[in-house]
Amino acid sequence: MKDREILHSSVVTYVVQGFMALYFLYPLALSRQGVDLVRTGWLMSAFFLATTLVRPLGSLCTERLGVWRTLLLSGLGMGVASLGLAVPGSFSLLLAVRLLQGGFYGVYMVGLTAYQALVIPPDIRGAAFALVSVGYVMPQLTVVPGADFLLSRGWLGVYLAQAPLWGFACAAAAFLVPRELARERRPREDWGSWGELRRLSGLVPLLVSLLLFALVNATGLQYLPSLAGEKGLSASRFVVGVALAALGVRLAGSRFMDSCAKRMGLLGGSVVLMGGAGLAALEAGSDGALLACGLLYGVGMGFGFPVVLALIPDLIPPRLRPKGVALAFFAMDGGWIAAPLAVGYLxxxxxxxGAILPIMGLGLLGGGAVWGFGWRPLCRRRRGEEESGDGT
Structure with a gap:
């Protein structure tokens, strides 16, 4: 993969994650409009429910239409759907808009991640995904503080008007993907079957880890800022701390992700660290304490997400990657769907x-269990393969 392609991939990632990061403060915006936690939970969850349901469709679009067309059409859909937020309406209308936004976002992410998995070679996978995943962090340093600024001044309409602009920017970003890679030259039967995917070694701990990672992350990034705002603290300070630490890790710590065995160990440890930092953030009584908790949380997230992106192609062969990407994101979507509903009803x-507390505790304890019983035996086996020259 050329340096220019890595840069372009990072830019596309930044734009689509800018669309996503805008809604990290949506629970706070809804709270200030008097919307209760349960309805807020459904509005947040609807986005990820739709994202989950369309993952297989995203896989099919990537196989049939190619990456470029998939990104262009789904980006246009994100922009058009987001226009509905500018129209005053009922809870049902908001729910429909969130479902449409999530559906188009889900297709976009499958296409983008499948493209990255197909073009990044194994020997630079850890470092390349660390650099590409900088695009996931930068919106937390740019979009979230901007959204906090607008909401703190009561400019809700301006805040919501950004959504369609980010959606159409996603469509424009599709032109950074080489068109010659738009349609893979494989007959349909060459892409493998779901049955083959299910039999892959390491798939179960990967999916469980992704579920826990997403459950903790959805709660931390969407509801810890809202809790901080209720306490009279800065709503964006925790997220800024997360982004600063994650950015530093991804720029300086890529050498720690240079083998599959290391990546397996890092994923388990990341979930544990994020859960622990989230628990500490509940006790934060100042903006400085929130920032410190965010920095600790960001170390876990900084290692965790590029490791997730790299482990998908580590464990899943090329002919199964569109389906593998869809299934992996299906697991992560499960956490993002469940977290808002759990927070709402608890x-x-x-x-x-009190609703955030058990979710962070589950990340701390569940992450440790998956590492001990799932990743640790696989790490030992893969380390032996790498030392003998048979691994990636």
Whole structure:
């Protein structure tokens, strides 16, 4: 993969994650409009529910239409759907808009991740994905503080008007993907079957880790800022800390991700660290404490997400990657769907802080269990293969 292609891939990633990051403060915006936690949970969850349901469609689009057309059409869909937020309407209308946004976003992400998995060679996979994943972090340093600024001044309409602009920018970013890679030259039967995918070694710990990673991340990035705002603290300070640490890790720590065995170990440890930092953030009483918790959380997220992106092609052969990407993101979407609903319904009885607590605890304990019983035996086996020259 050429340096220019890595840069272009990072830019495309930044644009689509800018669209996503805009909604990290959506629960806070809804709270200030008087929307209760349960309805907020459904509006947040609907986006990821739609994203989950369209993953197989995203795989099919990538195989049939190619990456470039998939990104262009789904980006246009994100922009058009987001125009609905500018129209005053009922809860049902908002729910429909969120479902459409999530559906087009899901197709876009399958196409983008499949493209990255297909063109990045194994020998630079850890470092390349660390650089590409900088695009996932930068919106947290740019889009989220901007959204916080607008909401703190009561400019809700301006905040919501950004959504279609980010959607259409995603469509424009498709032109950074080489068109000659738009349609893969493989007959349909060459892409393998779902049955073959299910039999792959390491698939189960990967999917469980992705579910826990997403459950913790969805709660931390979307609801810890809202909790901070309720306490009179900065709503964006935790997210900025997360982004700063994650950016530093991805720029300076890529050498720690240079083998499959290391990547397996890092994924398990990342979930544990994020859960622990999230628990600490619940006790933060100042913006400085929130920033410190965000920095700790960001170290885990900084290693975790590029490792996720790299492990998908590590464990899944090229002919199964469109389906593998769809299934991996299906697992991550599960966490993003469940977290808002869990927070919404638990929050009815325990309040927002009491709803966040068990989710972070699950990340801490569940991540440790998956590492001990899932990744650790696989790490030992893969390390032996790498030392003998048989691994990636």
């Amino acid at each position: 929050g009815r009885f325990a309040g927002l802080e």
